[in-house]
Amino acid sequence: MHAIADPATAAPERRTRGRPRKTADERDDGNRRQALLRAAARLFRQQGFAATSTRDIAAAVGMRSGSPFYHFDNKEALLAAVMEEGMARALQHQGEQMAAAVAASATPLTARQCLRVLVRAHFDNLLGPESDHIPVMLYEWRVLSDEQKRAVNRLKDDYEAVWVPVLQALRRDGALGGDPRLARLMLFGALNWAAQWYLPDGRASLDDLTDTTLQLFLKDVP
Amino acid sequence: MHAIADPATAAPERRTRGRPRKTADERDDGNRRQALLRAAARLFRQQGFAATSTRDIAAAVGMRSGSPFYHFDNKEALLAAVMEEGMARALQHQGEQMAAAVAASATPLTARQCLRVLVRAHFDNLLGPESDHIPVMLYEWRVLSDEQKRAVNRLKDDYEAVWVPVLQALRRDGALGGDPRLARLMLFGALNWAAQWYLPDGRASLDDLTDTTLQLFLKDVP
C-alpha cells in the first residue's frame, strides 16, 4: 500500500545495519509534514481520531513513534492541521470551479447553474480523491479546542458565504422552499451524509449525485 | 448531575467505612443494565466511543471499574446494545405514531400526511429526550463487527421499509424528484445531519424542522 511506509518489508534490502536510507524525494523537503497530514487524514477517517494512535500515523509514513511530535506539538494539533488544510483546499477548489464556470459561459450564470457548480464542487471536496480531510472535519469536530474551532470556522464561513446569495436567489424565484437557514443546513446535511454511504467505485458518479440533488431540492419554477 | 453517581461527594454521608449502601430502587432490579446503557449512550455521544472509557461509564452509574463487565462481555458489546436498544425504541415509536395518525384521521392518510408523520417521528427519535442512542448508532457504526452490524441492520431495514412506499407514492404524484434510492439517502442525510447542529433549547422546534423539511423536499403538485 505504501512502499515507503513499512520498515519491516524494507528490511531485507538494507545494505548495512540501521534503517534504510531515504531516497531524495522522500527526504525532508518539508514534505514529511505533508505526508503525516495525508496519513493522519486517511487513518482518522477510517478509524476515528481517538482510535488512531500517533504510532499508527508514524508507521504509515515510515517514521518512529516519537517523530510526529517533531512536526506537531501534539495529536490534537495534527488533527486541527488536517482540518485546516482540508478546508483551505476545499475553499480553493470551490473558487476555481466557480471561476471556471463563469469563464466558460457566454452569459452570466443563473442561480441554478451556480448551485450546480457548488454542489458538484462540494462532492469533489467530500468524496473525490484525496478527500479524507473533509469527512474528518465533519466527524471529529468536537475534539477541537474552542480556539482550533475558531480557526477552522473562519474558512468554513468563507466556504458557506458563497452559497448564501445563490440560495437566496433561488428562494426569491420560488425554486427553493422552507426557512432559508434551516433549508441551508438540511441541504448540507443531504450532501455531507454522502460521506457515510458513497462508494467511489459504486454505480453512481458524482455527476449523478449532483443531478439527483438538484432534482430533489429545486422546484420546477414555471 | 448524578446524585447516585459520585462516590466522592457521597463519602461524607457514610455511616461506616465502605461504600454507601444502595437504596431499594437503585438495587439490581435488572435496571442496572439499563442505567449502564443510558450512561453509555450519553457518554458515547458526547465524547465518542473510543474516547469514553468503561471506567467513565461505570462511574456515571456509581459502579466500580470492573463491574460493567458483569453486564456486558466487552466494550463493543455495550456499544452494540446501545444501538440495538435505540433502534428498537425508534422503530416502536415510528409504529406508534403512524398508528395514532391513522386512528385520528377520518379518511385514509395521503402520502404527504404519512411523510409528515414519519419525518416528525424521526426527529423525535433523533433529537427528542433520551435520544442519544440513535446519534451514537449513526456516528459509531464502523466500530461494530459485521455480525453486530447485521443485527442492527435488521431493525434499520424495518424502519426504512415504512418509508419506501410513501416515497414511491410521492414520486408517482410528481411531488418528489430525483432517483428514488439516492433521494431517500439524501432525505435521511438532511434529517440525520440535524444531530450535528440542533439544540433542543434553540429557536426551532421539532415541528418547525418538520415543516421546513416538507417545504424543502416536496414540490407543489397542482
Add this chain to the structure above:
DNA sequence: CCTACCGATCGGTAGG
C-alpha cells in the same frame, strides 16, 4: 457487583 490486579498501549519527552 466489588477488590485487586495485570499486560498492553498510548501520548509525549530528553537528548542526541
Add this chain to the structure above:
DNA sequence: CCTACCGATCGGTAGG
C-alpha cells in the same frame, strides 16, 4: 528525525 524511555490509562479478569 531516532533512541530510549516514562507515567498514565485502559480493557479486562480472577476470585469472592
